[in-house]
Amino acid sequence: MKKVFSREFFGQELSVEVGELAQLANGSVFVSYGDTQVLVTATMSKDAVSGIDYFPLSVNYEEKMYAVGKIPGGFLRREGRASEKATLSARLIDRPLRPLFDKGFRNDVQVIITVVSVAYDALPEFAGLFGASLAVCISDIPFDGPAAGVHIGMIDGEIVINPNSEQREASSLDLVVAGTEEGVLMVEAGANEVVEKTMIDAILQAHEAIKGLVEFQKDIIAEIGKEKKDLKYYRPSEEVENAMYDEAYDRLKGCFGFPDKARRDELIDEAQDEILQKYLEEFPDSKQDIKELIDKAMKAIVRDMIVFEKKRPDGRDIDEIRPITCEAGKLARVHGSGLFTRGQTQILTAVTLGALRDSQIIDNLTEEESKRYMHQYNFPPYSTGETGPIRGPGRREIGHGALAERALDPVIPEIDDFPYTIRVVSEALSSNGSTSMGSVCGSTLALMDAGVPIKAAVAGIAMGLIKEETDFTVLTDIQGVEDFYGDMDFKVAGTSRGITAIQMDIKIHGIDEAILTQALNQAYSGRMFILKKMLDEIPEPREDLKEFAPRIITMEIPVDKIREVIGTGGKVINKIIEETGVKIDIMEDGKVYIGSPNLGQADAAREIILGIIREIEVGDTFTGKVTRIMTFGAFVELANGKEGLVHISKFPRRLKKVEDAVKVGDLCEVRVTKNEDGKIDLVCTKIIKQ
Numbered sequence: 001m002k003k004v005f006s007r008e009f010f011g012q013e014l015s016v017e018v019g020e021l022a023q024l025a026n027g028s029v030f031v032s033y034g035d036t037q038v039l040v041t042a043t044m045s046k047d048a049v050s051g052i053d054y055f056p057l058s059v060n061y062e063e064k065m066y067a068v069g070k071i072p073g074g075f076l077r078r079e080g081r082a083s084e085k086a087t088l089s090a091r092l093i094d095r096p097l098r099p100l101f102d103k104g105f106r107n108d109v110q111v112i113i114t115v116v117s118v119a120y121d122a123l124p125e126f127a128g129l130f131g132a133s134l135a136v137c138i139s140d141i142p143f144d145g146p147a148a149g150v151h152i153g154m155i156d157g158e159i160v161i162n163p164n165s166e167q168r169e170a171s172s173l174d175l176v177v178a179g180t181e182e183g184v185l186m187v188e189a190g191a192n193e194v195v196e197k198t199m200i201d202a203i204l205q206a207h208e209a210i211k212g213l214v215e216f217q218k219d220i221i222a223e224i225g226k227e228k229k230d231l232k233y234y235r236p237s238e239e240v241e242n243a244m245y246d247e248a249y250d251r252l253k254g255c256f257g258f259p260d261k262a263r264r265d266e267l268i269d270e271a272q273d274e275i276l277q278k279y280l281e282e283f284p285d286s287k288q289d290i291k292e293l294i295d296k297a298m299k300a301i302v303r304d305m306i307v308f309e310k311k312r313p314d315g316r317d318i319d320e321i322r323p324i325t326c327e328a329g330k331l332a333r334v335h336g337s338g339l340f341t342r343g344q345t346q347i348l349t350a351v352t353l354g355a356l357r358d359s360q361i362i363d364n365l366t367e368e369e370s371k372r373y374m375h376q377y378n379f380p381p382y383s384t385g386e387t388g389p390i391r392g393p394g395r396r397e398i399g400h401g402a403l404a405e406r407a408l409d410p411v412i413p414e415i416d417d418f419p420y421t422i423r424v425v426s427e428a429l430s431s432n433g434s435t436s437m438g439s440v441c442g443s444t445l446a447l448m449d450a451g452v453p454i455k456a457a458v459a460g461i462a463m464g465l466i467k468e469e470t471d472f473t474v475l476t477d478i479q480g481v482e483d484f485y486g487d488m489d490f491k492v493a494g495t496s497r498g499i500t501a502i503q504m505d506i507k508i509h510g511i512d513e514a515i516l517t518q519a520l521n522q523a524y525s526g527r528m529f530i531l532k533k534m535l536d537e538i539p540e541p542r543e544d545l546k547e548f549a550p551r552i553i554t555m556e557i558p559v560d561k562i563r564e565v566i567g568t569g570g571k572v573i574n575k576i577i578e579e580t581g582v583k584i585d586i587m588e589d590g591k592v593y594i595g596s597p598n599l600g601q602a603d604a605a606r607e608i609i610l611g612i613i614r615e616i617e618v619g620d621t622f623t624g625k626v627t628r629i630m631t632f633g634a635f636v637e638l639a640n641g642k643e644g645l646v647h648i649s650k651f652p653r654r655l656k657k658v659e660d661a662v663k664v665g666d667l668c669e670v671r672v673t674k675n676e677d678g679k680i681d682l683v684c685t686k687i688i689k690q
Contacts, residue, residue, distance in 0.1 A: 005220050009033070009213070010161045012122055016134065018224055027139025027226070031131040035119035040131030044141045045108035048232070053292065055105040057098055061090035061128060062114045063365050073363045083364040087398045089113075092149075093129045095505050096178035096185040097136070100144040104233030109141060118365050121164040123151055129178060134217050140226040144509070147185060148213035149178030152202050154194070159202055161209050165367065175199075175502075177206035181214045183510015187490075190406040193456075193498030196520040204513060236289040236296070244279045244290065248297040251275060256301060259314045261344045261432045261479070262385070268298075299485040306466045306473050312482065314343075319476040321461070321526055326441070326537040328449040335549040336450020340442035340534075343479065346430040349442035351422065351450040353549050355583040355595040358421040373412045375405035375424045377439055383431040400436040401426070404460075407440045407493035407501035408447070411455040418453055419552050419593045433479035434462035436503075440493045441534060450549065451542040457534055458500055460493035461526040463519045467508060474518045476526045488515075492523035496531060550583075552595040553602045559590045561613040572612065580605040616642065616680060620672045623688070626662050634658050636668050636682060644680035646670060651684045662687055 006015040012034040022028035025041035049056055063086045065072045065079060072079055082090070093113065101109070113128040129149040136143045153163035153171035160167050168174065172192040179185045184207055191199070251274070255267035272294050279290050305311050310318055322343030331337035336351035359370040377400040381388035393401070404426060412422065424446065426439035437460030444457050464478035465488035475482055483489050487508045493501040499520075545551065557565060565586065566573045573584055582596040582605045592609060596602040616638065624636040624644075633647040646668065651661050662668065667688040674681035 007216050027135040029131045029135045031127040033127040034122035036122035036124050037117040038127045039114045040135045041112050042135040042139050043110050048106035056108045059090050059094035059111045061086045067115050067118045068365050084398050085364045087395050088402050089125045091399050093132050096147050099507050102233050106234050120367050137221050138225045140229045142228045146214050146217035147180050148210050150206050150209045152206050159205050179210050185506045187502050187504035189502040191499050192410045195498045200516050236292045240283050240286050240289045248275050253301050256313045257315050302485040303466050321477040324533045326534050328445045328538040333548050335546050336446045338442045338445025340438050344432040345438050347426050347438040347442035349426045349446040351424050351446045354421040356585040356593050372421045375401050377401035377426045379428045383428040403436050403503050404439040408458050410500045413453050437462050437491050448538045448541040451545045453541050456495035459527050459530040463490040463523050476522050490519050550595045550597050551599050552593050555592045557590050557613050565612050576608050616675050618672050623669050626664050626666045629658050644682040646682045646684045
């Protein structure tokens with residue numbers, strides 16, 4: 001039986017329909033927020049998946065182009081591979097849900113968010129996260145929810161919850177916060193140099209709004225929620241644990257304290273192999289349990305060192321940053337490059353500058369149609385010392401690229417100041433913690449090396465957390481093992497003036513204001529330290545572009561002349577491009593951008609365009625080519641692409657037929673005698689044979 005629940009939430013009606021759609025799923029809800037609507041289903045396999053050591057949760061965010069009245073691009077004209085926006089939205093929903101499942105969960109769980117209607121004033125990700133939590137909560141799938149999330153904007157210093165499209169355009173903050181009633185689970189933010197205190201206040205206000213959404217879900221769950229299934233979670237054997245855990249802990253502890261990751265990993269691998277082989281002899285059918293207990297011991301060692309000894313696996317202090325080196329201009333022929341190394345994390349970033357027509361075309365459910373600044377991130381297997389297949393970018397690569405792009409976007413110059421498309425590519429050459437923040441630093445070096453006049457240098461750093469009951473320790477510049485065994489991965493990027501991007505994921509059931517404050521304060525200190533290292537290498541953007549970068553000149557033409565410059569079917573502009581070898585972009589407001597590695601070619605194209613838009617007046621003289629010959633005269637092409645007629649009587653001598661004087665292709669010097677209603681009469685003053 002269909003049931004409808006509704007509540008007003010910050011100016012829009014939030015409505016949930018249950019009991020009508022997708023009833024074979026374990027749980028399904030149809031969520032409407034204004035005119036934005038999503039169908040969310042949650043399904044679980046009947047049996048646990050054997051032989052795995054992780055929880056097999058998948059969250060899919062399905063964009064349907066009919067939701068915004070679009071027909072998909074491409075040859076097939078149907079939805080295909082998920083867009084980057086859909087991938088990022090799926091990650092946004094996955095990250096706060098995952099910590100709320102039992103770590104021993106081994107049944108497949110799949111959450112699918114299908115976006116079927118979008119009003120730009122109500123973002124579908126908000127409805128999707130709300131629906132994902134609720135679909136699992138009302139199902140028979142065990143889950144420690146509910147959870148919810150909100151968007152936060154800031155206009156003139158005032159916080160706006162779930163801003164509409166107009167408010168988002170004017171906002172200096174684009175913040176998404178997700179959490180439970182108890183605490184914050186996930187933060188994702190782009191900001192225009194927002195200070196730490198303001199960011200904390202925004203996150204805390206978001207959490208207060210989340211509590212209202214959680215309460216709404218609880219009301220629905222109380223009325224229609226199913227009884228949860230009694231699943232058998234994976235737990236290692238107590239017999240095996242009692243036999244081996246203490247020895248594993250003691251043996252592995254001696255492997256830590258070495259700054260070099262490769263040496264540390266070598267010692268750990270040797271110890272793990274010894275422990276595994278020894279206890280497989282005693283428990284031959286318990287390989288998975290033994291490996292799980294080795295991992296449990298590793299986690300305990302890392303956390304105990306930090307909590308009780310205030311030392312880290314590589315011997316650093318809690319707030320100590322690994323050694324940093326920076327190099328701008330590493331690559332010879334690219335438009336800009338930067339190499340950033342922090343400990344054993346190393347990022348090489350390259351910048352490519354192009355014409356505005358090289359902007360990325362966006363084909364998704366957003367209002368955005370194109371993008372002139374792109375940041376992409378690659379994570380090859382050799383970066384972790386491993387082998388593996390080389391495929392297209394996965395969710396992690398797309399997410400890391402988007403985070404670095406968000407961090408640098410506020411400092412990218414406007415089109416009027418720098419009329420280029422900018423592509424930035426970060427290659428993770430070596431990975432031991434926070435390659436995404438290394439990408440931010442490497443990209444800043446590369447952009448400044450390319451001569452891009454960025455407004456300020458941006459650096460990034462990753463913070464970690466070890467929390468035991470009420471005690472907690474915040475770590476500066478976490479490495480891989482601290483991320484893996486810790487409770488938080490908190491990435492903060494910004495300039496010396498404020499934060500430009502945040503990404504925070506929590507593995508426990510939320511954090512409070514005290515942890516947020518300390519993490520952001522330590523991140524600020526770390527960011528300032530890294531910025532100094534970067535600015536010691538290259539203190540400001542280079543004054544000129546590199547030798548191989550294109551040069552773009554800008555001019556402005558009257559809007560009513562655009563059609564003349566383009567010509568019918570693009571005939572005129574294509575001819576200019578063919579003759580000069582340049583790229584030309586003409587904007588709706590009359591701005592023209594001409595790009596070429598050769599400034600002489602760009603100037604030649606500009607002169608042609610100036611000739612086209614020039615007003616032809618009586619008395620003007622031109623040298624033009626004869627394009628057509630008629631019985632009554634010859635048509636001559638003028639410098640502006642137009643034609644004028646030289647009557648047979650207007651040549652320097654008396655003619656019986658026009659061909660006695662000129663043929664098609666000959667050049668003539670002509671003077672304008674009349675220009676009315678687009679008809680131009682000429683007098684030929686001199687004939688120049690080809």
